[in-house]
Amino acid sequence: SPKHKYYKEINEVIAEHIKYAAKLDIDNTWELIHDEGEMKVFKREMEEDGMVVDPLKAVHTVKGITGHEVCHYFWNPDVRMEWEGTLESAQVLDWFSEDTCVCYQIHKKVWPTTQREALFWTQIRHVPNEDEDEDGPDYWIVCNYSIPDHDKCPASKNVRINMNVAMVCETSMEPPSSHDGEITRDHITCRITYAANVNPGGWAPASVLRAVYKREYPKFLKRFTQYVMDQTKDKPIMF
Numbered sequence: 001s002p003k004h005k006y007y008k009e010i011n012e013v014i015a016e017h018i019k020y021a022a023k024l025d026i027d028n029t030w031e032l033i034h035d036e037g038e039m040k041v042f043k044r045e046m047e048e049d050g051m052v053v054d055p056l057k058a059v060h061t062v063k064g065i066t067g068h069e070v071c072h073y074f075w076n077p078d079v080r081m082e083w084e085g086t087l088e089s090a091q092v093l094d095w096f097s098e099d100t101c102v103c104y105q106i107h108k109k110v111w112p113t114t115q116r117e118a119l120f121w122t123q124i125r126h127v128p129n130e131d132e133d134e135d136g137p138d139y140w141i142v143c144n145y146s147i148p149d150h151d152k153c154p155a156s157k158n159v160r161i162n163m164n165v166a167m168v169c170e171t172s173m174e175p176p177s178s179h180d181g182e183i184t185r186d187h188i189t190c191r192i193t194y195a196a197n198v199n200p201g202g203w204a205p206a207s208v209l210r211a212v213y214k215r216e217y218p219k220f221l222k223r224f225t226q227y228v229m230d231q232t233k234d235k236p237i238m239f
């Protein structure tokens with residue numbers, strides 16, 4: 001099928017996220033803002049035109065689910081409202097391919113900021129281990145990336161955020177020796193790297209935004225991973 005308008009951009013943005021996730025360079029420029037069990041959430045303080053645009057990075061290790069399952073539920077627009085507690089509405093405006101669509105979503109108002117909305121493409125991709133030896137990295141990735149407009153985008157008075165978000169997952173399985181061949185959920189672990197670059201779009205007090213970020217991201221990641229565990233616990237493993 002003819003390539004769609006965003007084909008080139010999507011490949012570039014995804015490649016960039018994979019490069020970053022592979023490096024996982026949590027150096028001292030990242031400030032730890034939340035540390036709970038296996039979940040660590042970091043931020044960098046950055047402003048653009050006086051607006052807080054702090055990049056956020058979270059690493060989380062979850063037993064019993066795979067990277068494919070985490071990415072499937074994070075990407076699947078049909079279930080977004082089931083786990084994303086900060087959304088008022090979410091809809092698909094367009095499908096570029098079976099793994100790529102354009103979403104329009106309105107976030108609940110976060111006092112005292114004005115209501116936000118987002119228009120973005122979202123793609124799920126499996127990036128298998130490309131080098132011959134078996135233990136190369138195998139990623140599942142979802143990227144949500146803002147686009148400036150879309151002919152089906154509803155007119156609204158909300159402030160439009162600009163975001164570049166990626167969920168990159170790597171699954172590890174215990175060696176077959178520890179289980180006689182049949183892999184169960186007890187033998188799998190998923191390492192999640194979540195990176196969010198959100199420009200709030202309209203001015204909000206830096207102290208307010210930083211408090212919102214500090215409170216909302218850990219809550220969001222906990223709620224989402226719990227949702228995936230609940231959805232998958234009685235289902236066959238999606239490898």
Ligand SMILES: O=S(=O)(CCO)c1ccc(-c2ccc(C3CCCC3)c([C@@H]3C[C@@H]3c3ccccn3)c2)cc1
Nearest residue numbers: 084086110113116144165198200212213216217220
């Ligand atoms: O991972 S996703 O792609 C999942 C798809 O929904 C995603 C997550 C979060 C956002 C997001 C959008 C707006 C805002 C702010 C900006 C000013 C007032 C609201 C925030 C702030 C950080 C706080 C926040 C964090 C997590 C969830 C909701 N709220 C975050 C966008 C996309």
